[in-house]
Amino acid sequence: MPAPTAASPLPDLRRAALDALQETEPGSKVDAARALALRRDDGPLDVVAELQPVGDLPGRPARPVLQPALQVRQRPVSTPEGRAGLLHAIAHIEFNAINLALDAVWRFAGLPAAYYRDWVRVAGEEAHHFSLLREHLQSLGHDYGDFDAHDGLWTMTAHTAHDPVARMALVPRTLEARGLDATPPLQRKFARAGDRRAVEILAVILRDEIGHVAIGNRWYRWLCERDGLDPVALYPQLAERYDAPKPRPPLNLEARGAAGFTAEEMAWLSA
Numbered sequence: 001m002p003a004p005t006a007a008s009p010l011p012d013l014r015r016a017a018l019d020a021l022q023e024t025e026p027g028s029k030v031d032a033a034r035a036l037a038l039r040r041d042d043g044p045l046d047v048v049a050e051l052q053p054v055g056d057l058p059g060r061p062a063r064p065v066l067q068p069a070l071q072v073r074q075r076p077v078s079t080p081e082g083r084a085g086l087l088h089a090i091a092h093i094e095f096n097a098i099n100l101a102l103d104a105v106w107r108f109a110g111l112p113a114a115y116y117r118d119w120v121r122v123a124g125e126e127a128h129h130f131s132l133l134r135e136h137l138q139s140l141g142h143d144y145g146d147f148d149a150h151d152g153l154w155t156m157t158a159h160t161a162h163d164p165v166a167r168m169a170l171v172p173r174t175l176e177a178r179g180l181d182a183t184p185p186l187q188r189k190f191a192r193a194g195d196r197r198a199v200e201i202l203a204v205i206l207r208d209e210i211g212h213v214a215i216g217n218r219w220y221r222w223l224c225e226r227d228g229l230d231p232v233a234l235y236p237q238l239a240e241r242y243d244a245p246k247p248r249p250p251l252n253l254e255a256r257g258a259a260g261f262t263a264e265e266m267a268w269l270s271a
Contacts, residue, residue, distance in 0.1 A: 012049070021102040033127040061144075064145045094126055094133060098130060100171055136201060153175055172213055172220075177261075183205065251266065
């Protein structure tokens with residue numbers, strides 16, 4: 001799907017987000033997501049339309065081959081192949097994150113306009129992260145699709161497709177929030193391997209992901225307030241119902257606090 005140009009009319013943001021989600025070629029998906037993000041404030045927005053996809057969700061390239069998580073091969077980062085493999089795994093997470101944000105835009109009708117514009121912005125930033133990682137991977141003689149990957153992030157997205165409260169609780173503020181904890185150790189791994197560029201890219205990703213998790217926290221609490229739900233009491237119930245993973249310690253308490261987690265929530269997560 002060609003990205004809109006500066007002179008072309010932008011389709012309704014939600015319809016355009018669904019089109020971008022169904023795009024299979026990574027470069028085209030990145031271009032579409034970034035174009036949407038750049039024009040999120042001046043494009044038309046139909047918040048009530050019930051949309052239907054015309055193809056598979058999400059659109060993906062033929063590679064990488066998706067395997068169960070435990071079957072994805074782990075390589076030592078001390079080797080060039082291992083370093084490329086880890087970069088590929090992070091790039092795959094960011095590629096999935098583009099899809100997660102685009103799905104949040106088109107799927108749930110009837111929410112405030114600010115909700116859709118928030119998630120369009122997130123999609124554009126995730127596209128930027130993926131591009132940075134892919135360019136670095138290419139500089140090492142590889143490309144996205146060269147290594148196998150798994151589909152854990154999209155699985156939870158599919159499980160919560162019927163409920164925006166569960167989606168906000170368990171995708172941005174659970175699965176994506178794990179990146180806040182995982183990024184500093186990853187930076188140390190790449191630093192030990194002498195990969196300064198990877199450390200720099202991860203710093204950009206961590207900075208932006210704090211904002212993305214904050215958006216998830218904000219809309220989770222807004223939805224709970226709208227529906228008369230206690231967000232703190234509800235979260236453990238949703239986590240159990242959908243078998244959401246608890247974070248592995250140590251938690252990045254500073255980043256989680258900046259993303260809007262309360263002391264009570266972090267105490268539960270740390271237990």
